[in-house]
Amino acid sequence: MKLFATALSAAAVGLVAIGAANAQQTQPRCASVYTRKEIRTLTAAELNVVKSVMTTMQNNGWFAWFAYLHTQWFGQIHSQSQFFPFHRRFVHEWERVARTINPAYTQPYWDEIQDYRAPAQSPVFTANYAGGNGRGGNGCVQNGLQNGWTMTYPSNHCLQRSFSNNGNIGSWYSPEYIASVLQRSTTMAQFRPGIEFSLHGIVHVNIGGDMATRPSPNDWIFMLHHANIDRLWWQWQQAGNLWTMDGPNYDGTAITLNSNIAYFNQPIRTVMQLGYGQMCFQYASNPIQRRSLRGLSDILRDLDALDTAALAAVLPQDLLAKWFPKLDTKIPPSLGSPSKAAGRVIPMPNELPDSWIDQQVKDAAGARQVRADARNFAQALIKAGYKSRH
Structure with a gap:
C-alpha cells in the first residue's frame, strides 16, 4: 500500500483546482501537450532522438x-523563491530549442529517488545514458551521451565528473523524507529550501565535476535533474499549492505571481500551471488530463514513496503528526497487519558539506537548517523501528 492522504475527495480537489485556474490563469490552454518521461523508460527510437539533438546542440x-546563462544569473536564481520558476522556464527553454531541431524531442527526467541508496549504481550512469564517473587525473567522462565532447564554457575542457566518496556515492534523501517535505510545506518559503538544499543540492555536489560548478548545464544530467525537481514542484502544486508563490525575491522584495522571472522578463504566473501558455508539457506519472478527477491521495501517490501501513504500525501519533501531517493512517482491513520487520532501515542522508554551502549558497543558515531537519527525520524513523521498502 502506497501513500494515502486525508480530507479532500476527488471531486472537491477538482473543484478547487478549476476555481484556482479560473481566478489565476491568464494563459491560453495548450492545444496539445507532450509528455516528459523518466529516462529509463525511453524507447530506443526516443533515445536516438535525444542523442542526435544533443549532438547538434553541442x-x-x-x-x-x-552554461553561461546559468552562471551569469546564479546569484539571482538560488537561495530564494525564484529557484523553481526560473528553472522551470530554463529547462523549458532548453527543450524549446531542442524541439526546433527535432519536434520529437521531449526532455526526459531522472527520478533520482529510485536510486537513493546507491546512486553510483544507477543505470543512468551507464554508457547507454549519461555515462559514468570521470576517469584519469582530469576526471574526464569516457562513456555515455557526451563521451569525447569538448565543453567550451568557461574555457575548453572535457566534460568532468568526480563522484564523492571515492566514486561510491553515499545515500541521497529517502522517498520518505521527500514525501515529508511535500506534506509539511504550506508555503514556497518552506518548500523551496526543503527541496533545494536536500535532493537538489546533494545531486549536484555528489556527482561533482561540472555539475558542482555554476556552469553545471555543461553536463546534460543538469537537465535530467532539474526536470525531476520541477516534477516534484508540480506534485506539490497539485496538492493544494497550484498558485503558491511567496517569500523573498532576489532584489529583497516580496515575490509575487506578477514578479518577473530572472533573465526571461516574463511574469512568474505564466509558468505556474502546466498545460497552459508555453508550458505545453506534462510528466508521465502525472497526466494533466486526469488532474481534475484525482483526489489528494492520488496526487501524493505519484511520488511512489511510502508504505502507509508500515508507518502507521511503527510511528507513534506524535511523529506521524510532525513528519506526515497529511497522512491518512486508516488502514483498510483487507491489507492486514503490516510487519514491523519488513524492509530496510532508512540510511542517514549524505549531507551538503560546509565548504560547498559557504561557497555556493547565499542562505547558508537555511541550508544548514534543512540538513539538520533531514538528519532528525532519519534518526526519528530509525529510533522508532521503521523499515522502508525502498
Missing part, C-alpha cells in the same frame, strides 16, 4: 550558452 554552441 555543435551549435547551445551547451555553452546555457
